Amino acid sequence: MTKAFDEMTGGGSQEVRDSYRALGAWLEQAPPDLLRARSRQAELFFRRMGVTFAVHGDAESNERLIPFDVVPRIIDAAEWALLEKGLKQRVTALNAFLRDIYGPQECLRAGVVPTDLILTNPQYRPEIQGRRPPGDVWCHIAGIDLVRTGEDGFYVLEDNVRTPSGVSYMLENREMMMRLFPDLFAEYRVRPVDAYTDSLLRSLQASAPATAGADPTIVVLTPGPFNSAYYEHSFLADKLGVELIQGGDLFVNDDTVFMRTTEGPKRVDVIYRRIDDDFLDPLTFRPDSTVGVPGLMAAYHAGRVTLANAVGTGVADDKAVYTYMPEIIRFFTGEEALLKNVPTWRCREPEALKAVLGQLDQLVVKEVGGSGGYGMLVGPAATKSEIEDFRARLIADPDDFIAQPTLSLSTAPTLDGGGLAARHVDLRPFVLTSPAGTRVTPGGLTRVALKPGSLVVNSSQGGGTKDTWVLND
């Protein structure tokens, strides 16, 4: 693989990029012990606070810390301006797409996206067809994963429009950095991220159904303490100043949702749900769900409660649908996509499948419904037998897969044992949408692959995080 673009030093040369100049100088004269001491301090603090996540199928160590790297990743004002515009455009298109899919389906009739890809998609919810959520907003909270391959080369890696997570780390990381490195903040004008929770609250309020009064009751719905993102759920409820509820706390009466309180039933208007569609209501979806609320969908259909994100948004973050995003953006906004897609082979197309099978050892192959870094093949890092396994799966079920070239993700200086080393990073900015408009919080969650050379940044696969600084002009 060619040498990756480095966020600090650019392409290969040792010239530090403008935005990193002060940090570079600071790092150069900071004693290595200082960084390590700060890193330990951060870890102690995170452990004390219980800033943890649970790992799937890992009952032994039920709670883990996500490794936190103390060297920030910096994005200058001009770079961010482009990203922000592109993100707004993309999420606006995603919302229009969802509105259309569950409405007139013009984009299907116009052939922008193959009809079968949508209507037979496991994330497509026929129950929602013909219905509109309060305010006609579908994706209130989006997390768009971006990677960079060069000075001007940002790509969208995937769209997360179901229940994207990680925003608590974005906020906690910033708190931590301001505590550990106040000097650096004096030197840099870093755009604050802590308005996120405020924007989220206003977004959710603005999305309340017409039946809600002037002061709608908002709650965060979690599957419970054993969910991997439980810390984030409780963190958000806390910052929003709303109740963190589990399914059992709610009941539906007369198509209205109530929560059980010490003072009797209280009506709920907006649910920021962190439960997948499948588990929301055992009467409509999976009957074995114990984390949902029987009758919730009836209340939803009656327009008495807002679910954020809306039911059925999963169809838009499917990896096969992703490949059509440039066309989707063009169709709904009349503009060319400002943020590029990674070139992608759709294995459902025979030509593409043939091309993919011919170079499996050089590609990344992903399940269209997969997430969290599970069920994917990273060709260059895979063994022969892993590749052959995947070949068999691909041939058996080509519709289930897409393939992409192994991108040379940008690297950023990261503290590693002895000192600083270049490690691959990605970026997940968060985009909020309500009837009042679309907002992007400056920055997002930078994830970093801590193993030398590794391209996998998912926390469930041992990745870490860093603070992301967007600079003011």
Place this chain on the structure above:
Amino acid sequence: MLSRTADNLYWAGRYMERADFLARILEAAIRLAALPARDEAAVTAWASAIASSGVKGAFDAAGRTPSETSVREFLAFGGDNPTSIKACITRARTNARSVRTALTVELWEAINGAWNGLNEIGEPSRRDDFVNFLDFVKSTALAVEGATSRTMLRNDAYWFLRLGMAIERADNTARLLDVKYHLLLPPGERIGGQLDYFQWETLLREVSALTAYRWVYRESVRPWLVADLLLLNRQMPRSLASCQGMIVSYLERLAADYGRRGPAQRLASARLARFNEARIEDIFQSGLHEYIQAFLNENNALGAAIHEQYLV
């Protein structure tokens, strides 16, 4: 507040209190077993620790026999004991975690710190390490109590935490007294004899009340005065009367905040009224054991009323 939140707070309060109580029981047992007496006195000390914790059924069912090792292990860490110290702290932490948003950072850190500490210390088998472990548990309870009282808003979250703590504390004090009355003295030992005296004294130590006793009564340790201190003395924070006073005041605060009284308030107030009239002579006359059993039953009924009224 969500009923589930109130329920978790109430039980977090109960479990933390219980962990502290178990540490005290074990400390007392170590002390009693060290008394210069016949061999069976030591066994009796360990057996009484099991009985006063209210887990004799589970202990016997697990096929265990009382000895220093078995009792220490069972009460502190026992995997087959759902209310061991370890289980209590773990449950308190689980309760706290699921209502993280209802707690202050300081209180969460105190409870989470207790749980982290538990995992770091492990399960010491040496006696000195074990005693250090008990110290850790007690200081943890102090930290939790301090964080609660110094940082929590005086709202329903606070009242439910406190309510759980007070109900559990009343329960524990009652059990403690009952065990001394019933179990501790081996056959052949004289009531009022040296062993009897040491046992009453140890019981006072167990609840950090030996000095208090001296200040209040200015007498050597006598059973009916110890009982008076632990049952009726309103200055003694662990006495049944004190706990009952707390229970009533927390329930009244809830009633005031919510603008509604219910069966829990009525039950609690009625019992407090009876405490105000009670005299230790009458209690001894009609039987201390019977009195305590009746109290424990009422305490259960009160717990059920609170559950019914607020927690479901």
